[in-house]
Amino acid sequence: MSSTVLSAPDVAPRRLTPLLVLGGLTMALAASVVVGLFSGAVSLTPGQVGTALVAWLSGSEASDPMLAVITAIRLPRLLLAVLVGSVLAVAGAAMQGLFRNPLADPGLIGVSSGAGLGAVSVIVLGNWLPFLNGPLALPLAAALGGLLATIIVYRLGQSAGATDVATLLLAGIAINAIAGAGTGLLTYFSNDSELRSLTFWLMGSVAGSGWQQLLLAAPFMLVCGLALCLLGRPLNAFLLGEDVALHLGYPVERIKAVTVLLCGVAVGAAVSMTGVIGFVGLVVPHVVRLIIGADHRLLLPASALLGGAGLVVADTAARTLVSPAELPIGILTTLLGGPFFLFLLLQNRYRQ
């Protein structure tokens, strides 16, 4: 036996080293943020941006109100885009792994619209129910809505220990419809100011978020997103089936519960800030997988980085393309992500 062991060639080399992938994506993310800082309705020189950032970091008020654009508007907005993009992408990757279905996506299976309904409820019902008025009410309600939708879809899609793809997607359609009807009903009963904030984020936008809102939702997104990145090893085992994960000694039920919980809370928090931004959770993990394969230990953090960069790029485009007006970012993510996804699919198909 030992002679065959020695003569066996080494395990095949990785397609790309993890360090290269994560390093490259981190640089792409940083570059997208820098470009985002400079672009917008107000054009600024590098010197002005530098002055504003230095002044902000040293704690003093920006002397020039023009420079306040950087620290009070663009910076929180960019950070929100990074966080939301990362969270949507990593949650998409985790759900696709958990459901063993490359089509699972927070938007597609109803998590986003569930979270949307939760948030709209707080916006509209907050006037009548005072306990819905605290600063945490909106993100919590969104998280709860997202979580509830995730659990319902998950339970419905489960049959005899395996996830049934068709049932899963149908359940998602049903949840989307029900949540949509609920949101419509609440819209009908809303007053003018509620209607404005409602419409504002049903279209999906990272605009209008100041530091205060960002700091409210950021901990939820950060903690859940980072925790999801650590689930790579068990999610790998799920790729061959729940029973394989079980036979390998993983606490399958606990992993499922934790993943669903983290995705629900993270996506809920993201949706509560920006509304429903589709396609990021579906496309980004696919793109990453086509490049580096399906090893979740690398796939999850790489998806988070690419998702963050992608949403920053989309937001920058949304701000500059029709400046001084803005495009809804949800439309842009679909416009950018859809064709790119098709291109990759076709390319991959012809290579075989």
Next chain:
Amino acid sequence: MSCLSADKLTLARANRRVLQDVSLRVTPGEVVALVGPNGAGKSTLLRCLSGELTADAGCCSLDGTALRAFKAHDLARRRAVLPQDADTRFPLMVADVMAMARAPWRRQATPQHNQRAVRAAAAAAGVVELMARDFRRLSGGERQRVQLARVLAQIWDTHWDGQSRYLLLDEPTSSLDVGHQQRLLRVVREVLPMGIGVLAVLHDLNLAAAFADRMYLLAAGRLVTQGAPTAVIQAGPINSAYGAELDVRTDAHSGRPLVLPAGRAPYQSPLSGSS
């Protein structure tokens, strides 16, 4: 006493007895075949022995310790399971699939040690040249050999500590051509000296007779008979268990039992009455 055993298992599901008072034993160094008609409870018995299911009555144990008393990852280093269907729609390399097998060892062994185990298992199953391939694009036979390599890697210990290990294979050959069937089961027999005991659900009685040391025949959740292939494969119990008409002969060359379908039933005209 080294063995993986089921002791008087009884299990009901939705008011139907799936297993009734079934006992079974696998010891290191032997291949035990579990045969029986569809729905006899073979897979359920396998899932009890893997620790996946807990029986209503009776108990499964590994080397005298109840499976329930094992921590999941400790048990995973002692027994591996090849399920009927473990495909994926994700782009995994064969090397990725193999690496997963070492998950239960991540606190017990160094990465180098784990890589050595993966390489050794891959060499034993003859899949070394497939390591850089996309798992989804392998042929059925190649895929099943990789799966076998994976479960071998899971229980592979390069510094053998003398502990017994077990492989549970659920219809490992059902989708394979005769050549792949034979190669797969030969690999299984080759690893037996490493202190491995094998329980395999097999549908092909001739294949079972050729590769198993002992057989258990299960029908309707009950154990019909057990023993050496020549003792189990007898026309009486086989035909009543399967509800079939099979001729059982003895192969003059090998002395093994040989099962042949009894051929077409004599033609009866539908007009000739109800006899």
